[in-house]
Amino acid sequence: MIDNPFTPVFGGKPDSFFGRKELLARFDRALEVRGSDDRSLFLTGTRGSGKTALLEQLSMRAVASGWRAIDIGAEQALQALHRELAGYDEVTETVSPSLEVKVLGSGGSVSGKSTARTTRYEMADLASLLRKAAEKEKKGLFVSVDEIQKVPREEVASLCEAFQMASRKGLDVILTVAGLPFSYEAIIHQDGCTFMRQSVHEPLGLLDVEEVQEAYRASFDKIERLEVRQDAFGRLVHLSSGHPYMMQLLGYQLIEQVARRDSREIVVDKAVVEAVAPAALDSYERRALRPLLGELSERERAYLRAMAQVADNSLLSSTGSVAEHMGKTAQQVAPARQSLIDKGIIVSAGYGLVRFGVPYLRAYMAKPSEEEANLAQLEAWGI
Ligand SMILES: Nc1ncnc2c1ncn2[C@@H]1O[C@H](COP(=O)(O)OP(=O)(O)O)[C@@H](O)[C@H]1O
Ligand SMILES: [Mg+2]
Known part of the structure; x- marks a missing residue:
């Protein structure tokens, strides 16, 4: 029997990683060169484009070069980061590693005080925690945050401020975040996120x-x-x-x-x-x-179904025809269209034209839904 080198587990870590070579090379360089722009990366792409798989690669490369890597998801991101960093802080060095970290919102009043097992932090403490942690690392500290579009805005701002401060102090830190396409614009224009404005934006398209x-x-x-x-x-x-x-x-x-x-x-x-x-x-x-x-609204799905119906030979759909097909005005369907564009699922292809941005989605949307197929079958059997 042959060992299969392919691992088609969606969301799982692939055994073999394809493409993105240029970016990986730049990242490797960033691990060595403090002045590299790639020390702050913003990956965007539609669901399934390979953001998480790429973050994993970057993290592995950081570790292989002697860096400490901390990978966090959107769920209570800051709390998770505090927990990872907390071991370095004087306040917590003596506390059990299984300590519970509570990150308080800006309204919180207790900061850095340990009781028996609970240490409370304010978001503002992140900067000093990060700095101390980075100072103790021989090579540096790599942090990745996945699904950044789901992280509350004030947490993103704290994250930005902490990294801004650490970089200003000349510490070896790398921040890489990944999110849906709209998250980039949303975050760089957010208060407190000037740091992200200087990040390298890397939209993950299809491989060539x-x-x-x-x-x-x-x-x-x-x-x-x-x-x-x-x-x-x-x-x-x-x-x-x-x-x-x-x-x-x-x-x-x-x-x-x-x-x-x-x-x-x-x-x-x-x-x-x-x-x-x-x-x-x-x-x-x-x-x-x-x-x-499944992650889209019914309106967005209806828009995609209509798009599949009115697509021409060159796979373009006129936005006017889509609206007409849905029995709505262009204005009524504009929000659904925009939100699909923001998520990278469809792409604007010139004035009044859109096309599908995800392979095989057009054919999938053109198929009858399960419900329709069911009804057709009942009808065919005369039930
Ligand atoms: N560069 C890649 N090389 C090999 N497999 C990949 C690559 N990018 C993505 N994949 C595969 O596609 C799946 C979905 O990718 P994922 O990173 O989870 O997408 P996203 O996080 O953008 O939604 C992964 O589980 C993996 O199997
Ligand atoms: Mg992902």
Whole structure:
């Protein structure tokens, strides 16, 4: 049996990481050079574009270079960061590591006082905690914050202020945040977030053809007996649409399909790729598209369905036709359109035109909903 190098677990950490080489190289450089702009990075992308996977990579690289890495999610982000940093603070050095940290809002009055097991902090304490922690690190301190669009604004401001202060003191700190596309503009214009305005904004789009080819080649090279014919390879690259999760799924299905063959050489031709594509697409729809739609409002989903119906041959939809198809005025549907653009799900393609920004979403939205399919079946059987 062959070891499958692909790991299509959505949201899980992939065994092999594809593309983004230029950014990774810049990050490696930032780990060495204090003056690098890349010491503050703002990754944005639609759901499933690979933000979390990239944060993991950066974190791993930081650790490999001797940095301390702290990775936090949106849920009680500041509290989590305080907890990680607290071990360095004089007040808490003696306190049990399982201490409970309570971060008070600006209205809070107790600060840095330990009782038996509870230490209370104000958000303003973050700056000094961070500074002390960074001073004690040999190489530096890397902090990543995922889903930044969900972090309350005052927490983001505290985070910015703390990093601003630490950088000003010449300490080795890197802050990398990731969020949905609209979060960048929202945060850089927020009070107290000048620090983010100087960050490098890295929108994560689809991988380009060369990146996909290189990634697939590297993965296939790990399997000795495997030969992927040129037309099969081309088809595979095309079907991936440069979406890293679709790449994982297609690769995984392909290898599973041929893994049991015990011939000396395993030859993959185009027919094999065509045979596994539906299973890959099915998983992609269930694990990537369906949750993406689940996070949207009914109005936004209705907008996408209408867009799929009125799309022309070049896959563009006129915003006027979308509204008309929905039986609404352009003004009535404008908020849904804007919010879909802000989330990176659709893209404005010139005046009065939009197109889908996520692979395979158009076809998915054109399909009858489960309810419709159900009704059609009942009708067909005369039930
Ligand atoms: N650069 C990449 N290389 C390999 N797999 C990736 C890459 N980016 C994303 N993936 C795959 O896609 C899945 C979804 O990516 P994720 O980082 O969770 O997206 P996001 O955080 O933007 O919603 C991951 O679990 C992983 O399997
Ligand atoms: Mg994520």
